[in-house]
Amino acid sequence: MKKSLGPNTLAQPAPVWAVGSYDEEGKPNAMIAAWGGICGSDPACLTVSVRPSRHTYKGILKHKAFTVSVSSAPLAAEADFLGMASGGNVDKFAVTGLTPVKAEFVDAPYIEEFPLVIECELKETVDLNVHVMFVGEIKDVKCDEDKLADGKYPDPEKVLPLIFSPGTRSYHTVGEKVGRGFDLGKKFLKKG
Template sequence: MKKSLGPNTLAQPTPVWAVGSYDEEGKPNAMIAAWGGICGSDPACLTVSVRPGRHTFAGIMKHRAFTVSVCPAPLAAEADYLGMVSGKKTDKFADTGLTPVKSDCVNAPYVDEFPLIIECELRETVDLGVHVMFVGEIRDVKCDEDKLVDGKHPDPEKILPLIFSPGTRAYHTVGQQVAKGFDAGRKYLKKD
């Protein structure tokens, strides 16, 4: 029997993404966002939701750009810290030893030590109450070469992306491949 948990943010999993932007003075900053995902394929777009009071919010609005650096499991402590403090009060890159790199596609920094980077131009904003959803048009995706399958697709088993469980407030990572997409369900296709 399933138990009702009411209207809550308990979808599983949510990503652990470092959203990079320059602040209003041009200083690199990154915050952790778990409210995000792919939202379109033509043009390729993703979303991240940020509260207007966050330091990152003003930077994204000013520069009309942001990056998403996918956090790997071995850097969970650094990623957690990026979500614990405000870039208004401290230099998170200096505190953690992470390296900000200026995107060559958009006016935003990314985290060099994180293996998968998505560079986005702000396409639109949607007011959702407490959060504003930023829709970013993906201008480029960068991945460490040793984390690719066949030299062209990011491999989650090599990247080990952190995922977040909102209810328990715990970090996890992905497991092993269990099936091939658009193949495992073939047994249910009707034969003519």
């Protein structure tokens, strides 16, 4: 029997994405956002939701760009700190030892040490009351070469992306491959 948990943000899992932007003075900043995901494929787009009170918010609006740096499990403490401190009060890169790198295709920084990076141009904003959802058109994806499968796609077992469980407020990573998409379900095609 399933127990009702009411209307809540308990979708599993949530990403641990470091949203990078230059602030209004041009200083590199990054914050952790768990409210985000892919939202379109032509053009390729993703979303991240940010509260207007966050330091990152004004930087994204000013520069019309942001990056998403996907943290790996070994850098969980650094990623967690990015969500605990405000870039308006502290230089998060100096404190954590992480390295900001100017993105190639958009006016925003990414985090060198995080293995997967997505460069986004701000396409649209949607006011969701407490948060504003930024829709970013993906201009480029970069991945550490040693984290690729077949030399062309990020391999989750190598990237070890950090994921978040909102209810328990705990970090996890992905497990083993279960099977191939659009292959496992073929056994039901004959029945349908």
